[in-house]
Amino acid sequence: MSIRSNYKQLVSAAKGGRLEIKVFELYWPCNSALHRLDPRIKVGGLAVLSLLMTMTKWQGLTLTSFVLLGLVILGRTPLRLYRSMVMILVWMGLFYGLSAGWVWSEGNTVWQGHWSMSGLIQAAELLWRVVLIFGMTRLYSAVTRPLEQGLGIAYFFNPLARITPKASDFALLLTLTLRFIPLIVEEALILWKVRLLKGEWPSSWLKRVSEGMQLIVPLLLLSLKRAEELAENLTARGYCSGKYRPLILQDRSIEDYVGVLVLVIWGVSLLVLG
Template identity: 30%
Template sequence: MLRDITIGQYYPVDSPIHRMDPRAKILITFAYIIGLFFINHFIGYGFVVLCLYGTIQMSKVPIRYMLKGLRSILFILLFTVALNIFFTQGGRVLWSWGFLTITEQGLIIAAQMACRLILLIIGSSLLTLTTSPIQLTDGIENLLNPFRRIGVPAHEIAMMMSISLRFIPILLEETDKIMKAQMARGADFESGNIIRRAKAMIPIMVPLFISAFRRAEELAMAMEARCYRGGVGRTRLHSLHYEKVDYCAFVLASLFFIGCIIL
């Protein structure tokens, strides 16, 4: 399951989506996320699926790779759907037993929440899969630059977000190594109920935290050795500038957002 998490990973291929300006992709992703919360009909979700499918095809990221990331949120997805099915009041009652009640309105809301969560994860993963950590840092910093006048540390925020995203696959790989080492010593992480599996994960936390702190210290020492000064006087190999494809993407994103509001 740890290998199924795609958020924070970068898929290096040459595609029009990869070549887009990172600022454009960040703004379009925000518009996409906000647009999802305006949709109240399944026709609108179908419209989003078509747009998202076309974008994934343009990005040249395998659809199986995108769908693989949904396995990591399967428990959250099922838990959210169950809450909405059994505890939503209103509408025609379809089934009832004790304090559990399934209504027609509950089924509709549960299906909408499931669609919204799935599309949210896939769309967010597409941003990190098509944007390298360096580009993502530069894009976030550039977008936050106007807020420096009111004291917002744009570079520091962008650096922290980039490092956090970059550490996700590193920590997952480290967790996988620790689990394999524990399994070689007889540990069992697969059998038993959820509580037993959760207790079996406790011995992994200590070495994982130690490894994370060690990597953080090594990163800090490497930044100091390279005379890192919080972005002061920092130069870039590739300067950010919008291309024609970015303006076309902005137009399409605007139409998408309007379509989400209407549908």
């Protein structure tokens, strides 16, 4: 959402007697089977399938497209969550088409070439892979809370913690980052609300940049305050470097076993079709 659209929404809400801010979050709250799935399964499945996307052929891409569409329906996620990908994919498609589809002639000619059908097909296939990986990542973030994302990722860093304690520290840092990003965004929108209550947003770009810079300082102060509170809590709990262990209090269910089975069949099918 652009700054102008946010401003129009806030102004219209203020005229109607109500001033509300809807915090944009990647997570879509629901009680679907994908939401209830163990976060470790979703993290591992996303990593493995994204890797297989780079090796499979068009048959595997077709299979993944239908499976991804089924998962979107199963997760009860609206299609508007994926609109933010459209412009990015359009520009990437133009770039891939220009770089892979255009064939330059050999020799000393400064500018001469033509569009190659094989190059365009190669660019379309590459864009297809990117779309599927982006779609799976967007679906993963829509059905997994930020805290669960951090715990699921940190779980796979446990074996590395036996080699170096820095792996445990990195897992803790990643977990806290994913947990506090929504809070920082919410505080930023609160500051934005306070600024709009003072008056209209300036029309010139120079004044807009100046107003935006003025919002950065209080946001940094709030972030530092959050960090200090977090450091005090870690100290009170007796945390030391290399001792972080992700705790996932979630019993395995039939849905988890079914999810693992689906991922195994999906991955093996991509290997066979590749």
